[in-house]
Amino acid sequence: MPELRKDPIIKRWVIIATERARRPHDFINAKENVESAFCPFDYGNEHTTPPEIMAFRPADTAKDSPGWWVRVVQNKFPALDSNIEPERFGHGMYDVIKGFGTHEVIIETPDHNASMATLSYGQVREVVWAYKERLQTLEKDSRIKYILIFKNHGREAGASLVHSHSQLIATPIVPKRVAEEIAGAAEYYRFRERCVYCDMVNQETLEGTRVVEENSDFVAFEPFAARFPFETWIVPKVHSHNFGEISATQIESFSIILKNTLLRIYKALDNPPYNFMLHTGIRGIDESNHYHWHLEIVPRLTRVAGFEWGSGFYINPMPPEHAAMYLREVSTEEE
DSSP, X not given: OOEEEEOTTTOOEEEEOGGGOOOGGGGOOOOOOOOOSOOTTSTTOGGGSSOEEEEEOOTTSOTTSTTOXXXXXXXXXXXXXXXSOOOEEEETTEEEEOOBXXXXXEEOOSOTTOOTTTSOHHHHHHXXXXXXXXXXXXXTOTTOXXXXXXXXXXXXXXXXXXXXXXXXXXXXXXXXXXXXXXXXXXXXXXXXXXXXXXXXXXXXXXXXXXXXXXXXXXXXXXXXXXXXXXXXXXXXXXXXXXXXXXXXXXXXXXXXXXXXXXXXXXXXXXXXXXXXXXXXXXXXXXXXXXXXXXXXXXXXXXXXXHHHHHHSOEEESSOHHXXXXXXXXXXXXXX
């Protein structure tokens, strides 16, 4: 029968519509061909992007030239501008901040036809290192209050280019969704004197029915109150509030579980569009006891419609226990 489940962090309710339950192949849709002849992220086209901010490349290769294996540039059409100051002012009753911020693109590979699911473990590790370096560098700017690393894969998930890449946007305010998570985690900590994410890790590994994969440092699982079919979280097993503190050993194990989880989704759902978002703690705010960084993967398999927009509820036709079972059964061996 259907259930209403409550998220323990931000207290959001979702409807697990078991009467609408479907198998993975029921979510597979015909794909639209969005390929074009020219790609600015390919080798030899470096001059068509904004100048290189950072790159992993041999020492004997020039900036903005071929030879790199991970490359970071400013977004050519940035949502925010790092050259202005975050001045606050009022517009009558409304609050406004001038559009200060940073919008970067992390080009994950020179291979035009690869995706993060099909990259080697070593290449995914290099991408994660780039995430850490950019986060640590931007955190030094006191005007920046939050840094969100995210990936849009597929046109329906918002990607305008096929070439595998992720993005980073740094803002002068804390996003509402992250602030809600931090507030919910703080409330849970005041009540139980434990981190809610640590409790979720313990609950999921103990119960096992929603776990997709785990290793010594991380667990990937379908959240109990999943908003979307095959929504998957990757959470450190040991409490850590800021992604920038990740160690070299943890980067290795995080890269493995991230690649494997994306590969399972890729195989089970025939390379669906998806978004992932890396939620990290905020520098300079006393949240280290109760907040816990994590990555959320959301395949774009259903559409948000009138009920969801009007009520704030989400309707998920795939029980997370079933989704985890399907993903566990997928081999992570390369074909």
